Amino acid sequence: MKKFLLLTFLFCYSLMNAQISFEKGYFISNDNKKTECYIKNVDWNYNPIEFKYKINIEDSNVKTETIANVKEFGINDNNTYQRAKVNIDISSSELERLSVNKNPDWKEDLIFLKVLVKGDTSLYQYVNPEMTRFFYETKNSQLEQLVYKEYFDQESTPRTAIENNYYRQQLLNNVKSENITDNDIKRVIYKRESLMKYFLKYNNVSTKEIENTITSANKSIYLLKVTAGVGFSSISIDATGGYSDVQYDKKTILRMGLEGELILPFNKNKWSLFVNPTYEQYEDQQDFGLANNRNNGGKTDYSSEVKYSSIVVPVGARYYFFLNNTSKIFINAGYTLNIGGKFKYTAVLLNFDSNPTGSFFTGLGYNFKNKLSAEVRANVRKDLINGHSSFVGNYKSLDVVLAYTIF
Numbered sequence: 001m002k003k004f005l006l007l008t009f010l011f012c013y014s015l016m017n018a019q020i021s022f023e024k025g026y027f028i029s030n031d032n033k034k035t036e037c038y039i040k041n042v043d044w045n046y047n048p049i050e051f052k053y054k055i056n057i058e059d060s061n062v063k064t065e066t067i068a069n070v071k072e073f074g075i076n077d078n079n080t081y082q083r084a085k086v087n088i089d090i091s092s093s094e095l096e097r098l099s100v101n102k103n104p105d106w107k108e109d110l111i112f113l114k115v116l117v118k119g120d121t122s123l124y125q126y127v128n129p130e131m132t133r134f135f136y137e138t139k140n141s142q143l144e145q146l147v148y149k150e151y152f153d154q155e156s157t158p159r160t161a162i163e164n165n166y167y168r169q170q171l172l173n174n175v176k177s178e179n180i181t182d183n184d185i186k187r188v189i190y191k192r193e194s195l196m197k198y199f200l201k202y203n204n205v206s207t208k209e210i211e212n213t214i215t216s217a218n219k220s221i222y223l224l225k226v227t228a229g230v231g232f233s234s235i236s237i238d239a240t241g242g243y244s245d246v247q248y249d250k251k252t253i254l255r256m257g258l259e260g261e262l263i264l265p266f267n268k269n270k271w272s273l274f275v276n277p278t279y280e281q282y283e284d285q286q287d288f289g290l291a292n293n294r295n296n297g298g299k300t301d302y303s304s305e306v307k308y309s310s311i312v313v314p315v316g317a318r319y320y321f322f323l324n325n326t327s328k329i330f331i332n333a334g335y336t337l338n339i340g341g342k343f344k345y346t347a348v349l350l351n352f353d354s355n356p357t358g359s360f361f362t363g364l365g366y367n368f369k370n371k372l373s374a375e376v377r378a379n380v381r382k383d384l385i386n387g388h389s390s391f392v393g394n395y396k397s398l399d400v401v402l403a404y405t406i407f
Contacts, residue, residue: 021040021041021042021268021322022038022039022040022041022053022054022057023038023039023041023075023076024036024038024075024076025037025038025039025041025053025073025074025075025076026073026074027039027051027053027065027070027072027073027074028070028071028072028073029069029070029071030069030070030071032071035055037053037054037055038053038054038055038056038057039051039052039053039073039075040052040053040062041075041076041079041268042267042268043079043266043267043268044266045127045266045267046127046128046129047081047111047112047113047114047125047126047127047128048081048112049066049067049111049112050064050065050066050067051064051065051070051073052064053065067083067110067111067112070083071083079114080114080115080118081112081113081114081115082112082113082115082124083110083111083112083113084110084111084113084124084135084143085108085109085110086108086109086111086113086135086143086144086145087106087107087108087144087145088106088107088108088109088111088126088133088145089104089105089106089107089131089133089145089147089149090105090106090107090131091104091105091149091151092130092131093131093150095161098150098151098152098161099149099151099152100151100152100154101151102149102151102164103149103164104145104147104149104164111126113125113126113135114126114127116134116192116195116196116199117196117199117200117203119199119203119205120138120139120202120203121136121137121138121139121174121175121199121202121203122136122137122138122199123135123136123195123196123199124136124137124143125192132192133145133146134146134167134190134192134195136170136174136175136199138174138175140174141174144170146167146170146171146190146195147164147166147167147170148163148164148165148166148167148190149163149164150162150163150164151164165190167188167190168185168186168188171185171188171198172185175198175199175202176202177202179201179202179204180198180201180202184198184201185198220262220263220264220265221262221263221269221370222260222261222262222263223259223260223261223262223263223370223405223407224258224259224260224261224405224406224407225258225259225260225261225373225403225404225405225406226257226258226259226403226404226406227255227256227257227258227259227276227278227401227402227403227404228254228255228256228257228401228402229254229255229399229400229401229402230252230253230254230255230399230400231252231253231255231280231397231398231399231400232250232251232252232397232398232399232400233250233251233252233253233280233282233395233396233397233398234247234248234249234250234251234395234396234397235248235282235284235306235308235384235393235394235395235396236248236393236394236396237288237304237306237345237385237391237392237393237394238391238392238394239288239390239391239392240389240390240391243288243347243390243391244288245288246286246288246304247286248284248286248306249284249286251282251284253280253281253282255278255279255280255399255401256278256279257276257277257278257279258276258277259274259275259276259403260274260275260276261273261274261318262274268322269320270319270320270321270322271317271318271319271320272317272318272320273316273317273318274314274315274316274317274318274332274334275313275314275315276313276314276315276401277311277312277313277339278311278312278313278314279309279310279311279312280309280310280312280397281308281309281310282306282307282308282309282395283305283306283307283308284305284306285303285304285305285306286303286304287301287302287303287304288301288302288304288347302347302348303347303348304345304346304347304348304350305344305345305346305347306343306344306345306346306384306393307342307343307344307346308341308342308343308344308356308384308395309341309342310338310339310340310341310342310356311338311339311340311341312336312337312338312339312341313336313337313338313339314334314335314336314337314361314377315334315335315336315337316332316333316334316335316361317332317333317334318330318331318332319331319332320367326368326369327366327367327368327369328366328367329364329365329366329367330364330365330366330367330373330375331362331363331364331365332362332363332365332375332377333360333361333362333363334360334361335358335359335360335361336358336359336360336361336379336382337358338355338356338357338358338382341355341356342355342356343355343356343384343385343393345385345391345393352388354384354385354386354387354388354393355386356382356383356384356386356393356395357382357383357384357386358382359379359380359381359382359395360379360380361377361378361379361380362377362378363375363376363377363378363401364376365401370405371404371405372402372403372404372405373402373403374400374401374402374403375399375400375401375402375403376398376399376400376401377398377399377400377401378398378399379396379397379398379399381394381395381396382394382395383395
């Protein structure tokens with residue numbers, strides 16, 4: 001199993017290095033020169049300050065441009081960033097760090113803004129690990145932040161978090177038309193989807209186009225699968241106090257379960273989270289030696305039996321490597337929970353039950369059209385015996401998991 005883990009790591013490392021995805025794009029430099037090129041599209045979760053590119057797709061020379069030299073860049077017309085020097089509110093939204101001041105804590109900064117809606121009135125987004133901010137621009141007003149801030153009310157006991165929703169007043173003053181009602185503004189929340197719908201409606205985009213735009217911008221994918229496979233499993237008992245260690249047979253056990261997968265809406269849908277409840281069961285009998293004082297210190301063989309069953313729930317993260325439009329390879333890793341797991345060990349003068357612990361796992365697999373997949377999953381040894389100082393129950397399993405997507 002250690003060899004499998006090492007080979008998996010080396011394979012994925014080389015594959016990640018080979019998977020540099022450069023896509024048709026452009027950038028505009030400080031002197032307004034537009035350069036057609038191929039940009040490495042990592043589908044940024046946070047607004048970048050630089051990007052990698054090459055002029056021709058066959059080039060081995062990869063260059064880097066930064067926010068200091070570039071006014072705008074984009075990839076395939078659906079991932080556009082514009083540079084702007086803005087006043088941005090850097091107030092914390094973490095409950096323990098909320099301010100008692102309702103006014104924004106302004107700071108001037110040079111940032112790339114992601115274009116969400118482009119038109120007579122445009123909407124932009126800025127995201128970093130600590131904040132999400134939205135900006136807007138109209139023909140009659142300059143680019144500025146839509147103001148939303150949570151803060152503590154000093155007069156309330158206990159202190160209560162309240163909201164400064166000044167962005168609604170900004171919309172009322174500057175982004176209001178005949179097809180926009182006061183209720184439309186009241187319903188807008190400071191979230192990407194809600195603001196995009198509002199700005200698209202203001203720009204007279206049809207309801208159908210709005211829904212299509214929001215769907216393409218919100219690319220989370222939910223999948224439910226049935227899984228089946230086999231586990232190549234074994235149990236061993238490490239014992240002290242005169243008992244001998246016992247190695248039980250390697251068995252092929254059937255595994256049936258379900259898997260729910262959430263493919264995340266960034267980095268080109270390469271990341272996902274999954275949970276895979278599965279039932280497993282193992283039983284075996286073996287002889288073991290017990291020290292016998294009547295036998296000149298020798299050992300007498302006795303029969304022993306192990307019974308293990310559990311609903312195991314692997315919970316983990318998965319990363320995909322796209323081979324083409326229909327095929328992809330994936331790796332995953334996570335932790336397996338034991339729900340209602342039971343282990344029974346029976347031997348001479350011994351008869352006790354235990355609740356197994358969980359364990360870590362890693363896997364390597366192949367997926368076809370998000371419909372069929374096959375995976376080899378290696379599980380780190382888990383202890384089947386808790387709370388007994390004289391015995392350790394080792395459970396090892398290498399699983400082959402097949403999955404079919406229901407919807």
